[in-house]
Amino acid sequence: MEYQLTEPARTLKVSAVRELLKLTQTDAVISFAGGLPAEDFFPAEALKQAFERVFTTGNKALQYGLTEGYTPLREQIGHRLARRDIHVAPDEILLTTGSQQAIDLVAKVYLEPGSVILTENPTYLVALQAFRYYSVKIVPVLSDEQGMDPEDLAAKIEQYHPKLVYVIPTFANPTGWIWETSRRMNLIEECDRHNVLIVEDDPYGEIKFAPDEHYPSLMSLAQQSGKDCVVYTSTFSKTVVPALRIGWICGTRALVTAMVRAKQGADLHSSSLDQQALFQLLDQYDLDAHIGTIAAEYQRRMRLMITLLEQQNLEGAHWTEPKGGMFLWLELAQDLDAEVVLKQSLQEGVAFVPGTEFYVGPPQKNTLRLNFSHTGREKMTAGVERLGRAIHECVSSVR
Numbered sequence: 001m002e003y004q005l006t007e008p009a010r011t012l013k014v015s016a017v018r019e020l021l022k023l024t025q026t027d028a029v030i031s032f033a034g035g036l037p038a039e040d041f042f043p044a045e046a047l048k049q050a051f052e053r054v055f056t057t058g059n060k061a062l063q064y065g066l067t068e069g070y071t072p073l074r075e076q077i078g079h080r081l082a083r084r085d086i087h088v089a090p091d092e093i094l095l096t097t098g099s100q101q102a103i104d105l106v107a108k109v110y111l112e113p114g115s116v117i118l119t120e121n122p123t124y125l126v127a128l129q130a131f132r133y134y135s136v137k138i139v140p141v142l143s144d145e146q147g148m149d150p151e152d153l154a155a156k157i158e159q160y161h162p163k164l165v166y167v168i169p170t171f172a173n174p175t176g177w178i179w180e181t182s183r184r185m186n187l188i189e190e191c192d193r194h195n196v197l198i199v200e201d202d203p204y205g206e207i208k209f210a211p212d213e214h215y216p217s218l219m220s221l222a223q224q225s226g227k228d229c230v231v232y233t234s235t236f237s238k239t240v241v242p243a244l245r246i247g248w249i250c251g252t253r254a255l256v257t258a259m260v261r262a263k264q265g266a267d268l269h270s271s272s273l274d275q276q277a278l279f280q281l282l283d284q285y286d287l288d289a290h291i292g293t294i295a296a297e298y299q300r301r302m303r304l305m306i307t308l309l310e311q312q313n314l315e316g317a318h319w320t321e322p323k324g325g326m327f328l329w330l331e332l333a334q335d336l337d338a339e340v341v342l343k344q345s346l347q348e349g350v351a352f353v354p355g356t357e358f359y360v361g362p363p364q365k366n367t368l369r370l371n372f373s374h375t376g377r378e379k380m381t382a383g384v385e386r387l388g389r390a391i392h393e394c395v396s397s398v399r
């Protein structure tokens with residue numbers, strides 16, 4: 001038969017870079033490309049015990065569950081959020097299959113073909129991918145290390161009348177940037193004034209290198225000023241394990257109810273077995289201590305990566321030391337193209353994601369994203385040496 005795929009399914013292109021990166025799944029390539037947490041720190045034993053405890057509760061644990069998700073886990077999430085000044089009742093929380101599904105569900109209930117959404121630039125590639133399936137217009141707002149530029153934000157709201165703004169204000173993917181509080185407040189006020197929904201995506205907020213540093217979430221700031229223009233999504237992918245695929249989204253009851261209905265049509269509910277195991281884990285295991293351990297390790301890995309990059313004497317390259325999260329954003333000399341550097345790097349046996357992937361509109365081609373959380377000391381040393389060699393080779397071919 002002649003398949004009649006929808007327009008997005010027909011026309012959305014497979015990224016050439018993604019195809020290239022598929023080649024990196026071998027041991028010969030050291031990959032700084034994926035957004036992967038460190039496997040050697042996964043709480044595997046505690047998780048195994050948590051699953052065992054679920055099985056001792058009887059066969060009911062294996063039955064269908066609520067679309068909203070396992071209630072005791074939603075209660076636990078509510079308590080954890082309250083410590084960060086986000087106050088939501090269990091029925092204002094929907095458990096999802098990773099925060100990726102949460103992004104898709106917001107898009108499903110809020111966007112129509114032609115709707116405009118604003119994003120930081122660069123921003124999280126797979127969110128862009130999800131939004132594009134709804135035939136929306138994605139408009140980038142000028143962004144820097146402190147967040148969205150307030151003047152450009154105001155101008156874009158005025159010009160495009162967006163329905164939604166999607167942001168990652170704390171340790172962003174791909175840049176690692178953290179929004180200043182004044183920029184956070186500005187976004188909330190602008191969006192509240194113009195009836196624009198803010199989707200705050202916060203998978204990395206808890207992985208901070210200075211434990212006492214406080215980066216207020218947009219959701220908490222909005223709640224403090226009595227505004228309901230923010231929905232907040234986060235995940236246990238980075239703090240426990242990604243394989244559980246447990247994320248959540250919280251917001252007003254009206255929005256959560258709409259997303260619950262949309263989720264019903266998608267998958268009835270996410271794995272309730274996994275949700276019950278996570279509940280058991282959080283009940284018995286010190287997740288905060290675990291997050292402290294991985295954050296300290298990621299900080300060590302990030303520092304090592306920076307030291308190794310410095311040793312490569314990459315003329316014209318610069319970066320800002322991340323204060324949390326999993327990514328280092330590197331700007332190479334102006335005349336280098338990171339996609340060309342990637343091809344050279346793959347020959348050397350190292351991978352990363354070129355910045356072009358993360359831009360809406362014309363990309364800044366000399367940028368790239370390095371993940372520092374996944375690779376241990378020895379491989380990281382070899383990987384950065386290979387990367388340095390590839391960059392030097394590209395420099396000598398363009399000058």
Ligand SMILES: Cc1ncc(COP(=O)(O)O)c(C=O)c1O
Binds near residue numbers: 097101247
């Ligand atoms: C910014 C951002 N949002 C959402 C996700 C999705 O995470 P998950 O679906 O594993 O919760 C990721 C994963 O890397 C991410 O970086």
